[in-house]
Amino acid sequence: GESVGLHLPTLSVQEGDNSIINCAYSNSASDYFIWYKQESGKGPQFIIDIRSNMDKRQGQRVTVLLNKTVKHLSLQIAATQPGDSAVYFCAVSGGYNKLIFGAGTRLAVHP
Amino acid sequence: DTAVSQTPKYLVTQMGNDKSIKCEQNLGHDTMYWYKQDSKKFLKIMFSYNNKELIINETVPNRFSPKSPDKAHLNLHINSLELGDSAVYFCASSQITGGVSGYTFGSGTRLTVV
Numbered sequence: 637g638e639s640v641g642l643h644l645p646t647l648s649v650q651e652g653d654n655s656i657i658n659c660a661y662s663n664s665a666s667d668y669f670i671w672y673k674q675e676s677g678k679g680p681q682f683i684i685d686i687r688s689n690m691d692k693r694q695g696q697r698v699t700v701l702l703n704k705t706v707k708h709l710s711l712q713i714a715a716t717q718p719g720d721s722a723v724y725f726c727a728v729s730g731g732y733n734k735l736i737f738g739a740g741t742r743l744a745v746h747p
Numbered sequence: 748d749t750a751v752s753q754t755p756k757y758l759v760t761q762m763g764n765d766k767s768i769k770c771e772q773n774l775g776h777d778t779m780y781w782y783k784q785d786s787k788k789f790l791k792i793m794f795s796y797n798n799k800e801l802i803i804n805e806t807v808p809n810r811f812s813p814k815s816p817d818k819a820h821l822n823l824h825i826n827s828l829e830l831g832d833s834a835v836y837f838c839a840s841s842q843i844t845g846g847v848s849g850y851t852f853g854s855g856t857r858l859t860v861v
Contacts, residue, residue, distance in 0.1 A: 668847050679751075679837050679852030680790070723788055732803050733778070733843040735850060737790040 648744045655713040657741045659726035662707065668729035669702060671711045674740070675722045683711070683724075713743075721745045750774050753838045753853035760828055761861055768823045768856045770838030778802075778843045779821035780850065781813060784835040796821055797843065828860045 649655045661669075667688040672680035686693045686700045686709075693700050699712040709726050723742050727735040753770040760766050772779060780803075781793040795803035796815040810826045821838060835857050839850040 670849050672852075674788075677854075679839075679854045680850075682849045682851070685849055725790065729847045732795065733841075733847040734780075734792050734795060734803055735847070736792075737782075740788040740790075 645739070646742045646744065648746060649716050651716060651718060651745055651747050653716055655711075655716045655720070655743060655745075657711045657713075657724050657726075657743065659709040659711075659738050660707060661709065661726075661728045661736075661738075663728065663730065663736075664704075664707060666728040666730065669700070669709050670727045670735065671698075671700060671709075672725045672727065672737075673720075673722045674725065680725060716743075716745050718745050718747065750851050751838055751840055751853040753836075753856055755856060756854065757857050757859075759859045759861065762828055762830060764828050765824070765826045766828060766858070767825070768836055768838075768858075770821045770823070770853060772819055772838075772840040772851070774840055774842075774851060776840035776842045776851070777818055778841050779815065779818070780839040780841075781821065781823050782837045782839060782852075784837060784855070786834070790837070794821075794823075825858075828858075830860050833858055833860045 670685040671683040674680045684695045684700050697714045701710045723740045725740050726738045730736045751772045778797045780795045784790050793807050794813040799815045812824045815821045835855045837855050838853040841850045
C-alpha cells in the first residue's frame with residue numbers, strides 16, 4: 637500500500653542554522669511531491685513542490701531534494717528563523733489525483 | 748479574500764447529535780477535498796469531489812456524508828456523532844485538470860464531541 641514516513645518527529649535547531657527535514661515514501665509510481673507548513677491553529681500552507689522529472693528545486697530559503705532511487709525527499713531551510721517554527725508535512729501523489737501526507741515533523745527554532 | 752473558507756471554526760456538540768461543516772472556495776478549482784487531522788497531526792483524506800462528482804471515498808463510516816451543490820462548495824454532514832469523531836477537519840481544493848497539483852487548505856474546523 638501507499639505510505640509516507642518521516643525520520644524525525646521533532647527537530648530542534650538554533651536560529652540562523654540550516655534545517656533539514658526528511659521524508660521517505662513507498663510508492664515508486666508517485667510523480668508529484670510537495671511540502672506543507674502548518675502553524676498552530678491554521679491549515680497546511682504550500683511551501684514548495686517538485687515533480688519526478690527533477691531532483692532539486694529551490695525557492696526562497698527553501699530547497700527540496702528528491703531521490704527517486706531510494707524514494708526519499710528532503711526539505712532544507714536556510715538560516716532558520718523563529719517564524720519557521722511549525723509542523724512540516726511531506727505529501728506525495730497517489731491514485732485518483734490524491735495527496736498522501738506523512739505524519740509531520742515539528743520544527744522548533746531556539747534563539 | 749479567503750481562498751478556501753470553512754465554517755464553523757469550532758464546533759462542540761454532544762454524542763448522538765448531527766452536525767454540518769461548510770466549505771467554499773473562490774479559486775475556480777475543479778476539485779475539493781475533506782481531510783481529517785487527528786490528535787497526532789496525521790492528515791487522512793476522507794472524500795474528494797471533482798466538478799460535483801464524488802471521485803474519492805476512503806474508508807469512512809457512512810455517518811459521514813459529503814455534498815457538493817456546485818464545484819465551489821463541499822459540505823460535510825455527520826450523523827450520530829461519536830467521541831472518536833473529535834478531530835480537526837480540513838477542506839481543501841485543487842485544480843487537477845492536467846494532473847495533480849498542490850492543494851489549498853482552509854483553516855480547519857475543530858470538532859469536539861462530548
